[in-house]
Amino acid sequence: MSRQMVMAGAVALLLAVGTGVWWLSGHLPSPPGEELLPLPGDGLVTFARIQTEMNRAAAGKPALAADGAADPLEAIGAALREFLAGNTVKAAHLLDEVEAEIENRVPTDEQVAADPLLADKEEWLVSYFELLPELQSGKGVKADTYVFNRFAVVMRKVDSVLLAEILPTLKGYDLVARKSEPEPSVFDGMMLRFPCRLAASHRGLLEEAAKTMGKLGTVQTDCPAPKGREADFALLERIARDPASTLMDSGDGGGASPRDLRTTLMTVAAKGTLADVSKALAAGADPQRADARGRTALHYLLGNGAVTGGDRAKAIKLLY
Numbered sequence: 001m002s003r004q005m006v007m008a009g010a011v012a013l014l015l016a017v018g019t020g021v022w023w024l025s026g027h028l029p030s031p032p033g034e035e036l037l038p039l040p041g042d043g044l045v046t047f048a049r050i051q052t053e054m055n056r057a058a059a060g061k062p063a064l065a066a067d068g069a070a071d072p073l074e075a076i077g078a079a080l081r082e083f084l085a086g087n088t089v090k091a092a093h094l095l096d097e098v099e100a101e102i103e104n105r106v107p108t109d110e111q112v113a114a115d116p117l118l119a120d121k122e123e124w125l126v127s128y129f130e131l132l133p134e135l136q137s138g139k140g141v142k143a144d145t146y147v148f149n150r151f152a153v154v155m156r157k158v159d160s161v162l163l164a165e166i167l168p169t170l171k172g173y174d175l176v177a178r179k180s181e182p183e184p185s186v187f188d189g190m191m192l193r194f195p196c197r198l199a200a201s202h203r204g205l206l207e208e209a210a211k212t213m214g215k216l217g218t219v220q221t222d223c224p225a226p227k228g229r230e231a232d233f234a235l236l237e238r239i240a241r242d243p244a245s246t247l248m249d250s251g252d253g254g255g256a257s258p259r260d261l262r263t264t265l266m267t268v269a270a271k272g273t274l275a276d277v278s279k280a281l282a283a284g285a286d287p288q289r290a291d292a293r294g295r296t297a298l299h300y301l302l303g304n305g306a307v308t309g310g311d312r313a314k315a316i317k318l319l320y
Helices: 003-025 043-058 072-084 088-105 109-114 116-129 143-166 203-217 233-241 264-271 274-282 297-301 309-319
Strands: none
Touching: 043 072, 043 143, 072 088, 072 143, 088 143, 109 116, 116 143, 143 203, 203 233, 264 274, 264 297, 264 309, 274 309, 297 309
16 A cells, blocks of 8 residues: 555545544534634634523534633523523523622722722713613513523623723713713624524524613624514514515624624625525535624625525525
């Protein structure tokens, strides 16, 4: 047997073993350079990883690979995964861990005294947290309702802490409205959202959470609903159950982003064809992957007026 044949056989074996590992682990390889690896201190990457993990949990996909460098706030994604699996106690414990980390990230009076520059951050976060609802538990309150409502509250705390670390300045940014004044910014509307699929599987809990959150919960899901109908739960459920027929009209696509964390799949969804989308997916692209604003390739596709008719319906099904 020639040396070339031996080398070729070895390469084939390595590829086969690698493919087997991916298959056994449930983790498909990401296209080169598109792995959403954690980056300590980078709130935008953490934001994208949290939204991606929640999307994957709702879609029944494996969790992102464990990484010791991951931000502790990412445990909120694991909490949703446990909740959806029926493990409300484990989900509650994970939310405890997330809240403990949030407390560590809010400047204390002692820290502000030592560094007055932290005063704005402390006031900005604490004043917002005081607006969040106080949840009632115990007799008459179902455990899943309480944990889900708590998840909605903690989610707002998490994205607020991340925004406090991401924004170039806190002045002029309204956390309640999630917009900058007097001029708009790429951070407007930035918040973590429940995956759209929950509008079909957990609509009742979403509606209850929206009532509990009040004006802080008008946008609960990442369903690409028309502006002003983000809280129309009948529409959200239709989108979640049959996106291919509900989302046939063009949307606004990706829009501005604080940083380009787009993947190849997002790019081809925005500007390519059904064949391009299929090719990217075949190469291992993750349709649940979120960008720096929490949008997936599906959101980008909706702004692509070139993909119409049957191709559009097929592309929506592939990306949902």
